Amino acid sequence: MTLQIGSFQLRPGLALAPMAGVTNHAFRLLAKEQGCQLLYSEMISAKGLIYANNRNRSLLYFTEAERPFGLQLFGSEHAFLARAAEKLEKLGPDFIDLNLGCPTRKITSNMEGGALLRQPALCSELFKAVVGAVSCPVTVKLRKGWDEQSYTLPEIALRAEEAGVSLITIHGRTVDQGYSGKADWDAIKEVKQLVSIPVIGNGDIDSPRAAMAMIDHCSCDGVMVGRAARGNPWIFSEILAQLEGLPLPAKPSLAEITAMIVKHFKLLIALKGEAAAAREMRRHSVWYIKGLPCSAVARQKLIYASSLAEVEHVLEDLSRTNQSQ
Numbered sequence: 001m002t003l004q005i006g007s008f009q010l011r012p013g014l015a016l017a018p019m020a021g022v023t024n025h026a027f028r029l030l031a032k033e034q035g036c037q038l039l040y041s042e043m044i045s046a047k048g049l050i051y052a053n054n055r056n057r058s059l060l061y062f063t064e065a066e067r068p069f070g071l072q073l074f075g076s077e078h079a080f081l082a083r084a085a086e087k088l089e090k091l092g093p094d095f096i097d098l099n100l101g102c103p104t105r106k107i108t109s110n111m112e113g114g115a116l117l118r119q120p121a122l123c124s125e126l127f128k129a130v131v132g133a134v135s136c137p138v139t140v141k142l143r144k145g146w147d148e149q150s151y152t153l154p155e156i157a158l159r160a161e162e163a164g165v166s167l168i169t170i171h172g173r174t175v176d177q178g179y180s181g182k183a184d185w186d187a188i189k190e191v192k193q194l195v196s197i198p199v200i201g202n203g204d205i206d207s208p209r210a211a212m213a214m215i216d217h218c219s220c221d222g223v224m225v226g227r228a229a230r231g232n233p234w235i236f237s238e239i240l241a242q243l244e245g246l247p248l249p250a251k252p253s254l255a256e257i258t259a260m261i262v263k264h265f266k267l268l269i270a271l272k273g274e275a276a277a278a279r280e281m282r283r284h285s286v287w288y289i290k291g292l293p294c295s296a297v298a299r300q301k302l303i304y305a306s307s308l309a310e311v312e313h314v315l316e317d318l319s320r321t322n323q324s325q
């Protein structure tokens with residue numbers, strides 16, 4: 001499975017899903033170290049970018065190690081999107097991705113994110129405006145449609161291709177579904193047969209076997225993993241091994257998990273300072289230790305931890321408790 005984006009040939013096309021509040025520079029580096037091939041920023045508001053310059057600093061931050069890397073924009077007015085895309089291109093991403101899938105009411109009530117799926121003609125305008133504004137590849141991330149009654153995905157995928165979009169990612173749910181129910185992989189398969197640009201499949205890949213199953217089912221050019229990567233960057237090395245027909249790596253030991261938490265925390269501190277890093281790290285720590293034996297007490301402490309020293313202390317206690325079991 002090879003995925004072409006710009007001058008990059010990715011073998012295999014294995015992507016980390018953009019997730020607001022989760023996949024900033026720190027977590028992306030960890031995913032990349034585990035073999036993830038394609039990274040995106042969290043979504044960035046086109047209007048916010050034009051009006052409020054500095055608020056986006058950590059959202060926009062990326063390094064050479066993350067390439068190929070895309071900055072993701074959301075918005076619904078072609079003038080703003082085009083200006084924002086020009087501004088983003090100056091930062092040197094390898095591509096710019098447009099978000100047409102976010103189901104959050106705050107976003108859709110402004111006709112942004114997933115709400116655009118109700119307006120195929122407007123989508124064409126936006127695609128053309130952004131493709132015309134930048135010289136790097138433009139990609140789009142779509143859902144199936146607004147709800148089951150408005151299955152606009154095939155039409156919008158064709159419009160994207162016609163407008164010069166380079167790659168389409170599809171999360172096989174409607175906006176109305178949010179994250180409930182099952183992702184519809186048939187919709188991904190249908191678009192893959194319809195367009196000749198690369199298609200990445202997304203939705204419910206939570207294991208190497210699921211990644212393989214999506215590729216078999218959809219013949220897509222790449223797969224994208226979201227929620228299953230939270231607290232589990234190792235999923236990328238497992239999927240890589242599966243796709244290459246190699247034995248799956250052993251599950252991470254408790255020592256590897258605690259070392260990953262500390263590494264993640266340190267990267268976040270470098271990105272945003274210890275206080276903000278500690279607040280963000282609370283949810284990550286809980287994801288990392290989920291399902292570990294004797295982790296209930298550690299979880300209670302980690303959700304209030306406010307420094308690296310505190311987290312290290314809790315993790316030492318957790319390791320000691322596990323050794324004595």
Ligand SMILES: Cc1cc2nc3c(=O)[nH]c(=O)nc-3n(C[C@H](O)[C@H](O)[C@H](O)COP(=O)(O)O)c2cc1C
Binds near residue numbers: 102
């Ligand atoms: C907390 C969270 C934040 C998300 N933020 C974004 C985002 O900024 N941009 C985007 O295109 N999708 C976003 N998504 C959707 C994911 O990229 C992905 O499409 C979705 O989670 C389905 O994939 P999965 O089943 O592997 O989780 C977000 C999802 C979650 C759970």
